[in-house]
Amino acid sequence: MNAPSSTAPELSLASRRAAVTALGRELRALTEAALATTAPPEALHDLADTLRDLTARLTEAAPRRPLGDVPDVDEFPGAVRMFSPVIGEGSPLAPPVRVTQGDGGVVGLCTLGVAHEGPPGYAHGGFSAMLLDELMGHACIAAGRPGMTTGLTTRYHRPVPLGTPLRIHARVTDTDGRKVHVSGTVSAAHDPDTALVSGEAVFVTLDPARARALFPQVRGD
Numbered sequence: 001m002n003a004p005s006s007t008a009p010e011l012s013l014a015s016r017r018a019a020v021t022a023l024g025r026e027l028r029a030l031t032e033a034a035l036a037t038t039a040p041p042e043a044l045h046d047l048a049d050t051l052r053d054l055t056a057r058l059t060e061a062a063p064r065r066p067l068g069d070v071p072d073v074d075e076f077p078g079a080v081r082m083f084s085p086v087i088g089e090g091s092p093l094a095p096p097v098r099v100t101q102g103d104g105g106v107v108g109l110c111t112l113g114v115a116h117e118g119p120p121g122y123a124h125g126g127f128s129a130m131l132l133d134e135l136m137g138h139a140c141i142a143a144g145r146p147g148m149t150t151g152l153t154t155r156y157h158r159p160v161p162l163g164t165p166l167r168i169h170a171r172v173t174d175t176d177g178r179k180v181h182v183s184g185t186v187s188a189a190h191d192p193d194t195a196l197v198s199g200e201a202v203f204v205t206l207d208p209a210r211a212r213a214l215f216p217q218v219r220g221d
């Protein structure tokens with residue numbers, strides 16, 4: 001990575017990320033409140049009208065980013081994805097998971113809410129798979145082998161509780177040419193040795209021509 005020529009671009013990136021994070025935090029709070037409220041229908045209609053006005057304000061303030069453009073607050077390929085539905089501080093869908101390197105791979109910490117519910121009080125199984133997929137992708141990045149998921153199997157041993165701090169662990173177990181084998185678990189943070197969900201995946205690194213074809217907006221320098 002090139003060193004910044006002055007501190008100004010760094011400050012501006014930090015302040016743009018802080019703004020994205022602030023908006024994401026409020027969107028998540030609104031989502032949780034809206035999904036859990038017991039307010040009567042007229043209050044929900046009022047809120048819907050207010051939100052429609054806010055959406056119009058935002059879309060009139062600036063053009064939208066075209067689909068596929070990498071946000072200027074992101075690192076791609078890299079570990080900062082501000083609008084990821086799993087780790088994105090700016091996403092109303094994301095818990096968001098905080099990822100660090102450790103335990104021979106990567107470790108993610110998060111708490112799921114009502115937006116991630118499957119069976120009452122427990123996580124949707126698809127969301128647990130998404131947590132594993134994301135953390136496994138980060139394990140590949142941390143191992144210097146970023147790639148795309150070509151297969152993911154999950155085993156659901158116990159339901160994953162909402163409102164409980166969770167720990168997701170993923171590590172690369174083997175590499176074979178362009179294939180990267182990864183395993184991972186989702187556990188309660190207070191009992192990391194008991195896997196609630198476990199998974200195995202194969203990621204495949206991209207050859208340069210395929211990477212250019214799939215991500216034409218990304219300069220590969």
Ligand SMILES: CCCCC/C=C\C/C=C\C/C=C\C/C=C\CCCC(=O)SCCNC(=O)CCNC(=O)[C@H](O)C(C)(C)COP(=O)(O)OP(=O)(O)OC[C@H]1O[C@@H](n2cnc3c(N)ncnc32)[C@H](O)[C@@H]1OP(=O)(O)O
Binds near residue numbers: 150204215220
């Ligand atoms: C400008 C540079 C950018 C580079 C960035 C690269 C990756 C970065 C991507 C994301 C990183 C960002 C964040 C990471 C965090 C989270 C991760 C989320 C991950 C996802 O959410 S990602 C979305 C879901 N994912 C897909 O959307 C993939 C659809 N897929 C394809 O687009 C193709 O599949 C592709 C391009 C991957 C490979 O295509 P290809 O043509 O280049 O490769 P090919 O088919 O030749 O296979 C090569 C070798 O992999 C073996 N192989 C293939 N498939 C297999 C399978 N299923 N099981 C076991 N082995 C398999 C073959 O058997 C052969 O092995 P062998 O060489 O030994 O014969």
